[in-house]
Amino acid sequence: MRDYNVGIVGATGAVGAEVIKVLEKRNFPVKNIKFLASSRSAGKYLKFKEENILVEELNENSFKGVEIAFFAAGLDTSRQFAKTAVSSGAIVIDKSSAFRMKEDVPLIVPEINKDKISEHKGIIASPNCATIILVMAIYPLCKLSKIKRLIVSTYQSTSGAGAKAMEELLVQTKAYLNDEKIVKEVFPHQIAFNLFSHNTRIYENGYNDEENKIIEETKKIMDDSDIKISATCIRVPILRSHCESINVEFENKTTVDQIRESIRNSKGVKLVDDRENNYFPMPIDSSLKDEILIGRIREDISRENCVEIFVSGDQLLKGAALNAVQIAEELIEK
Numbered sequence: 001m002r003d004y005n006v007g008i009v010g011a012t013g014a015v016g017a018e019v020i021k022v023l024e025k026r027n028f029p030v031k032n033i034k035f036l037a038s039s040r041s042a043g044k045y046l047k048f049k050e051e052n053i054l055v056e057e058l059n060e061n062s063f064k065g066v067e068i069a070f071f072a073a074g075l076d077t078s079r080q081f082a083k084t085a086v087s088s089g090a091i092v093i094d095k096s097s098a099f100r101m102k103e104d105v106p107l108i109v110p111e112i113n114k115d116k117i118s119e120h121k122g123i124i125a126s127p128n129c130a131t132i133i134l135v136m137a138i139y140p141l142c143k144l145s146k147i148k149r150l151i152v153s154t155y156q157s158t159s160g161a162g163a164k165a166m167e168e169l170l171v172q173t174k175a176y177l178n179d180e181k182i183v184k185e186v187f188p189h190q191i192a193f194n195l196f197s198h199n200t201r202i203y204e205n206g207y208n209d210e211e212n213k214i215i216e217e218t219k220k221i222m223d224d225s226d227i228k229i230s231a232t233c234i235r236v237p238i239l240r241s242h243c244e245s246i247n248v249e250f251e252n253k254t255t256v257d258q259i260r261e262s263i264r265n266s267k268g269v270k271l272v273d274d275r276e277n278n279y280f281p282m283p284i285d286s287s288l289k290d291e292i293l294i295g296r297i298r299e300d301i302s303r304e305n306c307v308e309i310f311v312s313g314d315q316l317l318k319g320a321a322l323n324a325v326q327i328a329e330e331l332i333e334k
């Protein structure tokens with residue numbers, strides 16, 4: 001296998017930093033690596049495998065020689081530069097929502113639909129972090145019976161909104177404990193010792209942007225436009241890892257034991273379902289882990305053919321960087 005010239009747009013951000021670590025950890029075959037960011041970070045150095053690499057300011061000429069470009073710098077940057085990267089000869093793996101719902105852009109979670117990667121025309125999209133955690137959790141379940149409906153409630157950590165949002169939770173927590181003034185810069189509401197409806201725009205249907213993304217992206221990844229989905233997204237004062245409470249309605253009756261067995265036999269997920277010790281998925285256990293933890297599996301006593309599950313996953317890893325690197329691995333294998 002040969003080595004590749006790799007670029008990371010947004011290398012200084014929360015996701016970019018994880019992409020660097022995942023490439024190192026998984027020993028991705030890198031020939032040269034280019035770190036790109038805005039003028040704010042240009043001139044800094046970041047390490048890749050003990051080597052200091054200069055962070056360069058992103059511009060139209062940044063992609064010369066780059067073969068695989070990871071984009072983790074937000075919607076506007078992807079809209080402005082992804083096609084430039086493709087014109088320069090790179091294949092783009094995009095973490096933003098810029099292209100996810102475009103018909104000619106595959107939206108990939110390798111465990112579920114890696115066969116769609118070959119349909120790309122230069123850009124491959126990685127889903128929203130809460131969507132990835134949801135589809136990873138329901139994929140072992142849909143092998144047992146067709147899923148008719150999903151009701152998901154999320155508990156989303158601050159790092160889902162980037163490095164500065166994580167910092168805001170720490171700064172506000174210290175201020176609160178010291179009885180000092182709480183300053184809000186990233187989030188619209190106090191995040192320390194509070195929680196609130198996800199900080200994205202509310203659409204005419206009453207759902208916010210994050211909820212609509214979960215609904216639409218899940219249908220695309222599962223290749224099932226009939227599945228009924230409702231979502232409520234909440235931001236919680238956690239640094240890392242999102243949790244989700246999911247009610248799943250099947251076409252046919254499915255038992256707790258069958259679900260546990262299917263999770264045990266599926267890749268990328270781990271069963272954490274210890275009723276005796278009241279031990280279930282938690283952010284402190286899923287943080288820095290590749291697997292999505294699934295537990296609290298029980299039949300919904302209020303409705304036939306329904307089960308409840310609770311999941312936790314590191315949204316910076318499987319929800320972002322790991323998923324993107326796995327896409328790149330599949331790409332070069334093909």
Ligand SMILES: NC(=O)c1ccc[n+]([C@@H]2O[C@H](COP(=O)([O-])OP(=O)(O)OC[C@H]3O[C@@H](n4cnc5c(N)ncnc54)[C@H](OP(=O)(O)O)[C@@H]3O)[C@@H](O)[C@H]2O)c1
Pocket residue numbers: 009010011012013014015016036037038039040041042058071072073074075077095096097127128129159160161162163164315316319320
């Ligand atoms: N955080 C998550 O859990 C998560 C999960 C899935 C997807 N995503 C998506 O991943 C992307 C990055 O999110 P993040 O959480 O890593 O954000 P972040 O921590 O705020 O980092 C943003 C990165 O983008 C760079 N950037 C911003 N504007 C730029 C510009 N005009 N030109 C070049 N670089 C620019 C920043 O560089 P500077 O250092 O120069 O400011 C920084 O490296 C977003 O699209 C987000 O929706 C995030």
